[in-house]
Amino acid sequence: MIKKKEDERNMKTTLYHASELDSPLIKAHIHEVIASGGLVVFPTETVYGIGANALDSVAVKRIYHAKGRPSDNPLILHLDHVERLKEHVKTIPEIAYPLMKAFWPGPLTMIFEKKDHIPMDVTGGLNTVAIRIPSHPVALKVIEIASVPICAPSANLSGKPSSTEFKHVLEDFMDKVDIIIDGGQTDLGLESTVLDLTTSVPMILRPGMVTQEMIEKVIHIPIIDASEVALKETPKSPGMKYKHYAPMGEVTLLRGTVEAIEGYLNRIKKEQIESRSSAILAPKEFDKRLIGYYQFELGSVFYPDAIAKQLYSMLRLMDELSIQTIFIVLIKEHPLNKAIMNRLLKAANHQIVDL
Ligand code: TXA
Ligand code: MG
Secondary structure, rough: OEEEOEEEEEEEEEEEHHHHHOOOOHHHHHHHHHHOOOEEEEEEEOEEEEEEEEOOOHHHHHHHHHHOOOOOOOOOOEOOOHHHHHHOOOOOOOOOHHHHHOOOOOOEEEEEOOOOOOHHHHHHHOOOEEEEOOHHHHHHHHHHHHOOOOEEOOOOOOOOOOOOHHHHHHHOOOOOOEEEEOOOOOOOOOOOOOEEEOOOOEEEEOOOOOOOOHHHHOOOOEEEEOOOOOOOOOOOOOOOOOOOOOOOOOEEEEEHHHHHHHHHHHHHHHOOOOOOOOEEEEEOOOOOOOOEEEEEEOOOOOOOHHHHHHHHHHHHHHOOOOOEEEEEEEEOOOOOOOHHHHHHHHOOOEEEOOO
16 A cells, blocks of 8 residues: 545545555455445556446446536446346347457447446436446456446546546545556556447447457448537537547647648747747657747657557646647648547647648
């Protein structure tokens, strides 16, 4: 155990390290916290999750409260074994089987018709439920210790970038949850792909590192990517309508050639934003140093996995440095993958300048 702390509200957060989870005392503590309706933050292979007993409505409400999350935005049920799926869903469509075989445990969430015992608080009032089996050993261990399904949204205050490092979780949840487990930096850095299997044609509601192409290759039928639904339409996935992943500063995406973006940034620095602290987040291939800006490298466009892994840390760093204006460079001839673009567009509230 690293340390224990109490605050004025007498909510104690106990911190554990992932390597300590074999201790019978710590296991008993985790079990007891979940059984009594408490909250445990743990790492998954995608991002950290803030977990509670999915069958306990009061515990589920605590998650919404801790995150400041709108109650119509449903949560993902995390299971530790494929065998458990049938306990919680009405039907398992045929195509789910090859998908489970190919991608579970792992960063694919699938939506099914829920059985009645899953509280509406988990599903935001929907008759469907999102389910995934994470591959991170700590996540699996927490679910096993809890011996109930764990609903776990990303462990970030609503609207902020998801937590991919232990320190992000501390910033957002110290003394607001019962236990936080330190598992270091998460591997993938972006949340799971969400795939709806309750529609006649399967639909991607949130792109992730399991891509449309990877899914189609497994099920041999074309699917629909519904993740870029215009914000004015009623989205299928309630989470799609909220501003997300956003630092406090104003984010603008700039798309064009390296030279066009360089010209634009030099021009506006002179004209408009002399007094504001401004930063540029750009891939390695933007090989320019510009005067008057903090400049940060996102990684190479040829290694999207590395960009995905660092992205939320970079966005959170902007807040640490109190950056007011943030430009993210998209080099036209090297488009980024859908999952990364989806998060960037949301961080920028869809503000994109084509140059
Ligand atoms: O990688 C992940 O999925 C992480 C880790 C912790 O597992 N979890 C995560 O949860 O990102 P959350 O709550 O931040 O995002 C869940 C997304 C939301 O966009 C939500 O609207 C959608 O899944 N969702 C959940 N249940 C749904 C349902 N029944 N129908 C449609 N969308 C659903
Ligand atoms: Mg989230």
